[in-house]
Amino acid sequence: MKIKVKIKRFNPTEGESPAPYMQAYNVDVTEGMTVLEALMKIFAEEDPTLGFRRSCRSAICGSCAVRVNGFSKLACNTQISPEYEKHGEVLIEPLSNYPVLKDLVVDFDKFWKKMDKITPYLTPPEDPGAVPRVTKEDAERIDSSQRCIMCGACNSECNALEIDTSFIGPSALAKSWRFVGDVREAESGKRLKRLSAEHGVWDCVRCIHCTEYCPKEVAPLTQIERLRSKAIKEGLDDNPGAKHVISMIQSVRRLGRLDEAAMTFKTLGFLRSLGMIPFGIKLEIHGKMPLPHIFSQIEGIDEVRTIFKESEKITGGKKKR
Amino acid sequence: MRAAIEAAKRGLNVALVSKIYPVRSHSVAAQGGINAALNKDDSWEDHMYDTVKGSDFLADQDAAEVLCKEAPENILEIEQMGGMFSRDSSGDIAQRPFGAAGFPRTCYLSDRTGHGLVHVLYEQLLKHNIFVYEEWYVIRLVVEDNISRGIIAYELSSGKLHRLHSKAVILATGGYGRVYKTTTNSLTSTGDGMGLALNAGVTLMDMEFVQFHPTVLKRTGILMTEGARGEGGYLLNSKGERFMERYAPHAKELASRDVVSRAEQTEIDEGRGVDGCVLLDIRHLGEKKINERLRQIRNLAVKFAGVDPVHEPVPIKPGAHYSMGGIKTDVDGATSVAGLYAAGESACVSVHGANRLGGNSLLETIVFGRRAGRKAAEFSKGSPLSSFPDSFLKDTANKVANIIKRDNGEPAFRIMDELKVTMEECCGVFRDRTRMTKGLEKVWELKERYAHISLVDKSDYFNTELPALIELEHMLDISEAILLGAVEREESRGAHCRTGFPGRDDKKWLKHTMISTEKGEYKVSYSDVTITRFKPVERKY
Numbered sequence: 001m002k003i004k005v006k007i008k009r010f011n012p013t014e015g016e017s018p019a020p021y022m023q024a025y026n027v028d029v030t031e032g033m034t035v036l037e038a039l040m041k042i043f044a045e046e047d048p049t050l051g052f053r054r055s056c057r058s059a060i061c062g063s064c065a066v067r068v069n070g071f072s073k074l075a076c077n078t079q080i081s082p083e084y085e086k087h088g089e090v091l092i093e094p095l096s097n098y099p100v101l102k103d104l105v106v107d108f109d110k111f112w113k114k115m116d117k118i119t120p121y122l123t124p125p126e127d128p129g130a131v132p133r134v135t136k137e138d139a140e141r142i143d144s145s146q147r148c149i150m151c152g153a154c155n156s157e158c159n160a161l162e163i164d165t166s167f168i169g170p171s172a173l174a175k176s177w178r179f180v181g182d183v184r185e186a187e188s189g190k191r192l193k194r195l196s197a198e199h200g201v202w203d204c205v206r207c208i209h210c211t212e213y214c215p216k217e218v219a220p221l222t223q224i225e226r227l228r229s230k231a232i233k234e235g236l237d238d239n240p241g242a243k244h245v246i247s248m249i250q251s252v253r254r255l256g257r258l259d260e261a262a263m264t265f266k267t268l269g270f271l272r273s274l275g276m277i278p279f280g281i282k283l284e285i286h287g288k289m290p291l292p293h294i295f296s297q298i299e300g301i302d303e304v305r306t307i308f309k310e311s312e313k314i315t316g317g318k319k320k321r
Numbered sequence: 322m323r324a325a326i327e328a329a330k331r332g333l334n335v336a337l338v339s340k341i342y343p344v345r346s347h348s349v350a351a352q353g354g355i356n357a358a359l360n361k362d363d364s365w366e367d368h369m370y371d372t373v374k375g376s377d378f379l380a381d382q383d384a385a386e387v388l389c390k391e392a393p394e395n396i397l398e399i400e401q402m403g404g405m406f407s408r409d410s411s412g413d414i415a416q417r418p419f420g421a422a423g424f425p426r427t428c429y430l431s432d433r434t435g436h437g438l439v440h441v442l443y444e445q446l447l448k449h450n451i452f453v454y455e456e457w458y459v460i461r462l463v464v465e466d467n468i469s470r471g472i473i474a475y476e477l478s479s480g481k482l483h484r485l486h487s488k489a490v491i492l493a494t495g496g497y498g499r500v501y502k503t504t505t506n507s508l509t510s511t512g513d514g515m516g517l518a519l520n521a522g523v524t525l526m527d528m529e530f531v532q533f534h535p536t537v538l539k540r541t542g543i544l545m546t547e548g549a550r551g552e553g554g555y556l557l558n559s560k561g562e563r564f565m566e567r568y569a570p571h572a573k574e575l576a577s578r579d580v581v582s583r584a585e586q587t588e589i590d591e592g593r594g595v596d597g598c599v600l601l602d603i604r605h606l607g608e609k610k611i612n613e614r615l616r617q618i619r620n621l622a623v624k625f626a627g628v629d630p631v632h633e634p635v636p637i638k639p640g641a642h643y644s645m646g647g648i649k650t651d652v653d654g655a656t657s658v659a660g661l662y663a664a665g666e667s668a669c670v671s672v673h674g675a676n677r678l679g680g681n682s683l684l685e686t687i688v689f690g691r692r693a694g695r696k697a698a699e700f701s702k703g704s705p706l707s708s709f710p711d712s713f714l715k716d717t718a719n720k721v722a723n724i725i726k727r728d729n730g731e732p733a734f735r736i737m738d739e740l741k742v743t744m745e746e747c748c749g750v751f752r753d754r755t756r757m758t759k760g761l762e763k764v765w766e767l768k769e770r771y772a773h774i775s776l777v778d779k780s781d782y783f784n785t786e787l788p789a790l791i792e793l794e795h796m797l798d799i800s801e802a803i804l805l806g807a808v809e810r811e812e813s814r815g816a817h818c819r820t821g822f823p824g825r826d827d828k829k830w831l832k833h834t835m836i837s838t839e840k841g842e843y844k845v846s847y848s849d850v851t852i853t854r855f856k857p858v859e860r861k862y
Contacts, residue, residue, distance in 0.1 A: 012782075013780065013782045032626075034625075044734035044737075047777075048732075048778045049777065049784075049786070051783045051785065053341075054508050055345045055347070055507045055508055055509045056349065056350050057507070057508055058350060058621060058625070059620075059624070060349050060433070060436055060617070061344070061347075061349050061507065062345060063341065063342075063345050077624045101783060103783075105783055116447060121402075121403055121447060128401070131401075135412045136412065138408075139405055139406075139407060146405060146437060146440075148440075150344050182403070182405075184403075
């Protein structure tokens with residue numbers, strides 16, 4: 001069956017004012033054909049100027065991530081027909097949040113630099129005798145973070161990266177857990193301290209896109225949450241991100257609900273909170289601040305506290321604040 | 322990467338040149354594991370015996386000894402670097418049974434062992450600040466007076482040719498699976514290093530020995546790990562029989578790869594296949610075990626074959642998987658050219674002989690990568706930098722310019738497709754002189770036509786058609802070398818199975834095939850096999 005495949009193309013070396021454009025190809029799609037196979041077919045039979053990366057074609061090398069009908073996927077393990085049936089067309093574009101070099105080829109330079117930033121190798125204790133023995137559980141703790149193939153799909157879908165290119169991003173954070181969570185790592189504390197700074201682990205907005213679009217079940221958001229939780233446990237809570245989480249817990253424990261005004265003060269501190277007043281007034285004008293502004297305890301507060309007690313039993317008791 | 326790290330550790334200024342990012346290398350696709358005699362009830366001698374027997378006694382036993390003896394320390398070293406292997410319940414590195422191995426000695430990380438190893442080596446590459454020339458295609462080895470002078474590389478993002486002048490060069494470019502239509506190999510496994518070496522006057526060895534992996538998906542050639550059988554999976558024919566009981570009564574599904582591939586092909590050829598395949602059945606392992614140990618291949622089977630192995634058997638067949646042959650080296654990776662080294666699948670040390678055991682290829686890359694890095698470092702410290710003859714650069718630039726200039730020729734991809742079909746039909750699991758001679762003639766015809774092909778893309782910015790054309794040249798050369806070695810060898814040994822010559826003939830053929838070029842002509846010669854511990858005996862599983 002012939003299916004029209006539209007590809008977003010761009011070559012900065014062509015013409016006087018090069019701009020991206022769409023090009024459509026009619027591809028004879030056979031059963032099970034993947035997006036990568038379609039690209040290969042176009043490249044071999046029709047248009048060898050088409051730029052795209054490829055290697056293993058079995059979802060393990062991470063070369064071929066592109067956007068198919070708007071979502072970041074590996075071209076090699078995405079079949080054409082279901083895409084066509086679902087969307088009525090097949091639109092292939094380069095990844096988002098990366099500069100485009102040519103057609104579907106994007107610049108990975110920043111991606112690698114961010115990996116570099118997190119000291120992406122194990123730093124075990126200097127004395128080999130002090131390296132703990134790895135148990136099955138120890139290995140399993142970091143297993144999902146080790147599945148990463150560095151395809152970059154998570155960074156492409158990341159909403160936080162879209163507004164702040166300095167954000168370290170889900171891929172480097174998932175890789176961070178691979179070391180922080182490793183029982184043999186001697187510098188976990190240092191790593192967590194660095195990650196707790198600006199552009200680090202607290203800049204994630206928890207939109208879950210990274211986990212949703214990861215083709216290898218790495219679940220970057222889960223790794224980010226593990227890093228956050230470990231950072232707080234180790235007392236690294238002197239930053240707005242950690243304070244926000246802590247005040248949220250306090251608020252729910254105290255009132256059974258979120259007291260957002262109080263949380264603002266606890267997260268940002270008194271002086272910076274004053275700066276939020278104009279924003280608060282704007283919210284009020286637009287009717288986004290429901291009354292009352294000062295919250296009272298909810299009726300079923302005892303049930304909420306029971307939930308806290310039970311969960312603390314599981315996680316190992318109430319943490320010292 | 323292992324070689325680069327070793328040389329850098331020894332204080333050398335090292336750079337890595339790669340046509341793809343290092344973490345994209347084909348080793349990431351290795352699934353099942355890596356062998357080492359770690360258990361106190363196992364020994365390197367047993368590992369060596371299995372390796373030599375698996376090789377159908379063609380492996381050089383001094384090399385196999387190094388491989389197996391150094392295996393445990395290499396595994397532990399990888400672990401110290403940060404590598405993580407799956408553990409058993411007592412916290413030791415877990416080991417699973419693998420084909421033709423007398424002991425469960427295959428260490429693994431679920432079913433993504435190669436991926437785990439590549440990433441830990443990449444981490445070390447960054448740790449040692451090794452510079453990587455990413456997306457640079459090596460298109461010429463510069464060798465004069467039998468001394469390596471460096472390389473010439475094509476930079477994808479600029480179309481420029483660069484000369485890299487060095488004391489030593491280590492080739493670690495992997496295999497050539499892509500010369501076959503059905504292959505587990507990456508699109509990038511085009512045997513570049515072997516082609517480059519052959520053209521630089523270096524000898525290739527045992528090229529006719531091509532491993533066909535018994536369990537690959539039909540349409541795409543995607544690998545289903547041997548670990549699936551190691552964990553207890555069955556192979557079934559159309560009648561539902563575990564047919565391996567007839568071919569290898571003792572080892573059954575865990576006979577060596579050549580034996581299993583031939584059995585499957587026989588079942589298919591004799592009409593007991595299922596739509597050109599046989600079936601891999603792991604349903605009885607249960608969902609929990611499959612998810613824990615074979616999770617990736619479950620996903621691959623679902624995504625690429627539309628079959629969930631938890632509920633249905635997976636149709637599979639043999640596919641080109643591994644190049645036992647390659648650039649002839651000694652146990653330190655040294656070739657016949659001073660300063661030129663090779664390691665991994667691109668090299669032939671030879672530890673795999675006529676058939677490689679599963680779990681020995683990853684092992685070879687780290688054991689001999691480390692040795693080659695060490696030796697190249699020693700060589701570099703003790704030798705002056707030889708001059709880089711400009712004529713090579715001019716010559717290469719002219720060659721590339723001529724390709725770009727040429728118009729109205731045939732497209733490269735038609736030749737590539739014809740080559741893959743030819744190799745599959747004429748030099749597959751079963752081989753005979755008639756078909757191979759036909760294959761050889763076809764390759765010569767394709768080489769003729771190759772001289773007149775032209776490019777559509779003439780640009781110098783991310784032009785991926787030009788490198789594909791250069792890869793094709795290597796593929797043609799390698800195919801000729803494979804066929805030449807295979808036509809001559811009138812016996813059946815390991816992966817090389819000649820109809821009409823069903824037995825192994827140690828009197829005539831217990832020797833390595835050497836292929837070299839002299840003034841553009843291919844020359845075939847032979848050399849003795851090194852035998853130390855184990856006298857050749859009949860091989861049964």
